[in-house]
Amino acid sequence: MADSRTKKGSLAGGSGIHMRAVETGRASFMTKTVPCGNELHKFLIWDTAGQERFHSLAPMYYRGSAAAVIVYDITKQDSFYTLKKWVKELKEHGPENIVMAIAGNKCDLSDIREVPLKDAKEYAESIGAIVVETSAKNAINIEELFQGISRQIPPLDPHENGNNGGIKIGKPSTQAGPRCC
Numbered sequence: 001m002a003d004s005r006t007k008k009g010s011l012a013g014g015s016g017i018h019m020r021a022v023e024t025g026r027a028s029f030m031t032k033t034v035p036c037g038n039e040l041h042k043f044l045i046w047d048t049a050g051q052e053r054f055h056s057l058a059p060m061y062y063r064g065s066a067a068a069v070i071v072y073d074i075t076k077q078d079s080f081y082t083l084k085k086w087v088k089e090l091k092e093h094g095p096e097n098i099v100m101a102i103a104g105n106k107c108d109l110s111d112i113r114e115v116p117l118k119d120a121k122e123y124a125e126s127i128g129a130i131v132v133e134t135s136a137k138n139a140i141n142i143e144e145l146f147q148g149i150s151r152q153i154p155p156l157d158p159h160e161n162g163n164n165g166g167i168k169i170g171k172p173s174t175q176a177g178p179r180c181c
């Protein structure tokens with residue numbers, strides 16, 4: 001029988017990956033449930049704006065997160081440079097064991113790509129991140145992205161239950177993070 005675990009994650013860099021979302025200021029909130037073995041993992045996801053002017057708000061969302069998906073646009077080399085800045089920030093200020101995933105979105109436009117998949121793979125390997133090319137438009141590889149993340153998040157100590165019927169993932173934080181309603 002499946003049990004349900006609650007995982008907090010964040011999407012940064014401007015995602016283009018949209019599920020059922022609620023706008024809350026500068027970030028959309030959404031949930032996604034991913035089957036993993038005989039468990040169901042429920043992700044609580046904040047899609048943060050990737051623009052520079054909202055940069056200072058990002059720590060509020062990635063603090064305490066089990067995973068971060070950083071999204072670039074395969075048709076824009078600049079977005080890949082921006083992604084590297086987010087990775088640096090997460091390495092320096094993010095949770096210690098955060099699972100990082102890199103999503104090269106708009107893979108339906110590969111005929112006008114500027115970022116070779118090889119570059120993304122090499123970079124992802126160098127930082128120990130998952131990498132996948134997605135199309136939010138055509139729903140390509142979105143499931144695979146979340147399944148990949150789900151597989152990488154280590155199981156928690158079963159005694160460390162959360163307060164909403166799920167199990168809290170990641171290091172307990174003394175600072176208040178964003179809350180799910």
Ligand SMILES: Nc1nc2c(ncn2[C@@H]2O[C@H](COP(=O)(O)OP(=O)(O)OP(=O)(O)O)[C@@H](O)[C@H]2O)c(=O)[nH]1
Pocket residue numbers: 013014015016017048049050051105106107108109134135136137138
């Ligand atoms: N062809 C194609 N277009 C996409 C895809 N994903 C998003 N778009 C388009 O790209 C544009 C930007 O999409 P957004 O979802 O606003 O992009 P974003 O990167 O999340 O933007 P911010 O959150 O403001 O940083 C829109 O016109 C989308 O329709 C995709 O996979 N393929």
